[in-house]
Amino acid sequence: MHIVVVGLNHHSAPIELRERLAFPRDQLPGALARLRSDVGLQEAMILSTCNRVEIYAGVPELDGTIDRLHRFLSEHGRVAPDGLVPRLYSLSEPESIQHLFAVASGLDSMVLGEGEILHQVKRAYEWARGEGATGKLFNALFQRALNAAKAVRAQTAIGRGCTSIGTVAVTLSEKIFGSLERATVLLIGAGKIGELALKRLAARGVREIRLMNRTLDRAEELASGCRAVPVPLTALPSQLLEADILLTSTSAPSYLVDRGAVAAAMRARRQRPLCIVDLGVPRNVDPAAATLENVYLFDIDDLQGLVDSTQEERRQALDEARAILAGKVERFFSWRREEISSCLCSGPAAAP
Amino acid sequence: MTVVIHTICSLLSYGAFLAAFVAGVLFLIQERQLKRKTMGVLFRQLPSLQALDRANFLAIGIGFGLLSLGTAFGFLGAGRLLGRWWTWDPKECLTVAMWGSYLALWLVRLRATLRGRRVALLSILGFSLVLFTFIGASRLLSSWHAYL
Numbered sequence: 001m002h003i004v005v006v007g008l009n010h011h012s013a014p015i016e017l018r019e020r021l022a023f024p025r026d027q028l029p030g031a032l033a034r035l036r037s038d039v040g041l042q043e044a045m046i047l048s049t050c051n052r053v054e055i056y057a058g059v060p061e062l063d064g065t066i067d068r069l070h071r072f073l074s075e076h077g078r079v080a081p082d083g084l085v086p087r088l089y090s091l092s093e094p095e096s097i098q099h100l101f102a103v104a105s106g107l108d109s110m111v112l113g114e115g116e117i118l119h120q121v122k123r124a125y126e127w128a129r130g131e132g133a134t135g136k137l138f139n140a141l142f143q144r145a146l147n148a149a150k151a152v153r154a155q156t157a158i159g160r161g162c163t164s165i166g167t168v169a170v171t172l173s174e175k176i177f178g179s180l181e182r183a184t185v186l187l188i189g190a191g192k193i194g195e196l197a198l199k200r201l202a203a204r205g206v207r208e209i210r211l212m213n214r215t216l217d218r219a220e221e222l223a224s225g226c227r228a229v230p231v232p233l234t235a236l237p238s239q240l241l242e243a244d245i246l247l248t249s250t251s252a253p254s255y256l257v258d259r260g261a262v263a264a265a266m267r268a269r270r271q272r273p274l275c276i277v278d279l280g281v282p283r284n285v286d287p288a289a290a291t292l293e294n295v296y297l298f299d300i301d302d303l304q305g306l307v308d309s310t311q312e313e314r315r316q317a318l319d320e321a322r323a324i325l326a327g328k329v330e331r332f333f334s335w336r337r338e339e340i341s342s343c344l345c346s347g348p349a350a351a352p
Numbered sequence: 353m354t355v356v357i358h359t360i361c362s363l364l365s366y367g368a369f370l371a372a373f374v375a376g377v378l379f380l381i382q383e384r385q386l387k388r389k390t391m392g393v394l395f396r397q398l399p400s401l402q403a404l405d406r407a408n409f410l411a412i413g414i415g416f417g418l419l420s421l422g423t424a425f426g427f428l429g430a431g432r433l434l435g436r437w438w439t440w441d442p443k444e445c446l447t448v449a450m451w452g453s454y455l456a457l458w459l460v461r462l463r464a465t466l467r468g469r470r471v472a473l474l475s476i477l478g479f480s481l482v483l484f485t486f487i488g489a490s491r492l493l494s495s496w497h498a499y500l
Contacts, residue, residue, distance in 0.1 A: 161391065175386060178400035271467035273401065290387070292467045302389045310392070 001044065001137055006069040006088055007054030010110050013087040020077040023048040025127070031076065039068045044129040049104070049120045051110050058137055066090045080223035083106065097332060098155050100141070101325045106159060113314045118149050136228075140335065142150040148328035155324060157317040161310030165193060166200030168303045171276045173201065173245050174298055176275050184208040186243035187228075187238075188256060190218045193279050194249025201245065202227075206210040210239060214250075218280040230335040239267035246276045248284035255286045262289040275302070311325075361422030366482055368377075368415030368462065369454070370486040373479035375408035376472035383469055406454055407463050416454045423447055446485040453478055 008018060023031055023046050035044040035055065043058030045059045055073070059065045070088060074081045085323070091099050102144040104121045106113045125142040128134050134142070152185035153159040170180075177183050183206045187198050190213050202209060209228035213219035213322070231239055239260065240246070248256060257276075262285075266274065278285040283299055290297035366399075369452055385395040398404075420485065431437040457474050460466045466474070 022485040160396070171391070174400060175382065175395065176401050259418075270464040272464070274466060293470070296386050299388065304392050306389065351370065 001057050001060055002093060002114065003067075003096050003137070003141065003332040004057050004059070004062070004065060004090065004092045005099055006057070006058050006066060006073065007047070008087050008089065009052035009054075009108065009306075012089055017077070017084070017087055017173065018051070019055060021048075021051065021053040021073060022050075022077055023076070027305065028127055029131050032128055032131045034210045035072065036133065040065070040262045043135045044133045045125055045138060045142065047121060047124045048150060049117065052103070053127060054103070056096070056138070056141075056187055058135070062092065069232060081105075094329065097141070098325070100145050101148050101329055102322075104345045105152045105321060105325060106149070107318065107325070109161045112311065112318070113153075113160075114163065115153065115159050118146065118153070120151070122146055137336075141332065144328065144332050144335075148325055151328070152321045152324050155313050156321045157313045158321045159314075161306075161313055163307060163310055164196075164200075165279070165300070165307065166197045166304045169197045169247070169298070170200050170204055170294070174276075175274050176273055178245060180204045180206045180245075182207050183194075183244040184210065184242055185241075185245045185247060186210045186239050187211065187229075187249065188212045188233075188284065189214075189248055189250030189252075189280065191249030191251070191279060194247050197247055198228075198247075199280060201247075206245070210243070212236065230310070237261065237265070241269050244273070244275065246274065246285075247279065248277070249279040249346065250284050252284055253278065253282065255288070256280075256284045258286045259288040259292070262286075262295055263292055265293055266295060279303075356424035358422050358429050360470065361362070361418045361425060363416045363422075365418035365422055366486060368411045368421060369475075369482045371477050372408050372411035372415060372475045374463045374476040374487075375404050376479075377413060379408060379472040380476075382471065392430075398499070402483040405471070405476070408472060411494060412454060412458050412461070412478075416458050419447075419451055419454065423451060443485060446481070450485055451479050451480060 007019065010018070013021075020170065028046060028048075031046060032044055033140065034048075035041045035057070039057070041057045045057070047054045047058040053073075055069055057065060057069060065110055069090075070081060070085050073079075073088065074084045077084065092199055096177065100121075103109050106117050107231060109117050121142070125134070125138075126147070163169050173180060180201065183199050185198065185206050185208070187194055187209065190211075198209065209223075210231045211219040211228045212231050212233055213224045214233060216230060216232060223230045236257070239258070246257075262274070264278075271294045273294045273296065276285055276289065278297065278299045283302060285297060285299075287297065287299065289295055295323060369430060379401060381394060382401055384399045385392065385398075407497070426439040426444075430439060457471070457478055460474075463472050
């Protein structure tokens with residue numbers, strides 16, 4: 001049996017093409033059935049995420065399989081083969097196996113080391129198994145790939161740290177307040193990046209969100225999207241007393257919040273810690289406020305710096321991760337050699 | 353019997369103050385990481401400021417309760433054995449000073465007039481008083497309690 005993979009990803013194809021080739025969940029059973037009946041695969045698995053579409057195929061004989069898979073994909077996406085095939089990669093063993101292990105570990109992802117792909121591979125495998133499209137070989141293959149990915153993530157820095165401004169803001173807040181369930185967030189301004197950071201915080205179950213904007217209309221519009229309360233800009237001093245996390249994301253030319261305002265607020269709030277995430281450029285909060293006790297002030301450069309250092313750490317972990325995966329791939333091959341030899345040994349004995 | 357309870361409670365209270373000291377040190381480390389905006393290994397491994405602050409507060413509360421109990425039994429024991437409860441023993445004086453300091457620290461934290469870094473620093477300072485009472489008093493000053 002040969003294991004091949006045919007597909008495309010963010011390196012090989014633009015988003016327009018990836019969109020057309022994607023397999024929505026409800027089309028998977030039909031597609032998996034056709035892969036086996038029309039393309040002649042013995043075992044099949046389709047991995048379809050926003051950054052990649054890949055078909056993992058197990059076939060007894062290779063001849064023509066890759067061409068048939070190309071045709072299958074071009075029909076599925078209604079794309080002419082001439083436009084599609086140059087964008088596709090086709091890997092046979094051992095590269096196909098190495099590729100799967102690397103993909104599951106996040107080594108092939110747009111954001112190096114991201115963890116969502118592990119769940120996506122797991123789900124895709126479970127769907128294929130649910131449709132009866134996988135057999136002994138693929139079950140072993142995917143279980144080993146998932147275990148290898150978990151091992152790599154646990155043993156190296158490949159999945160550590162934060163990769164976006166929003167997740168950095170969440171991590172920093174959580175290191176101050178522990179759980180965010182009792183935290184109140186105040187967002188000033190309606191900048192895109194502030195909104196993104198706010199969504200990340202909201203996903204962590206913050207108790208209350210308040211929105212402040214120059215125009216109350218925009219605040220109300222934003223608020224309706226995410227269970228938040230719009231508050232007028234004039235309420236800033238009193239809002240500073242209640243907020244635990246202050247997010248600012250305005251394009252105001254001068255500081256909206258100066259050191260004196262924060263100092264006064266800290267006295268009135270009896271030194272209850274305040275986390276300020278200033279995403280504005282130019283900055284919205286006087287950087288001198290960082291010198292106040294129990295005030296933790298981060299500006300966009302601080303957050304970007306942490307994102308960059310995460311990426312650097314992950315890049316440095318790449319070799320180590322690859323070495324672990326190489327060992328795991330090798331173990332898969334030796335497992336399969338044993339399987340084959342045990343089949344060969346029992347084969348003639350079963351025959352008359 | 354009173355002497356046994358006195359000893360056990362006092363030692364346990366030292367243990368609680370040690371826990372408060374450790375939580376205080378960890379708080380200062382984590383706070384420094386946050387203020388300096390570094391997310392190193394320490395940053396990831398250490399608990400949140402909130403958790404450390406709460407652990408520190410709890411440990412001081414428990415330690416203070418045990419110390420009060422231990423000291424009360426100490427006075428009781430002294431009254432019985434020596435006929436007077438206060439002997440101007442150096443350790444007695446130090447313990448009362450320590451008791452007062454931790455009461456002050458606990459109240460300050462409870463009423464939230466001080467918070468965070470300063471409470472952590474004071475609990476570290478408080479523990480140096482514990483050490484001095486525990487070891488220093490026996491070694492450097494002549495005391496009834498010279499068992500070290």
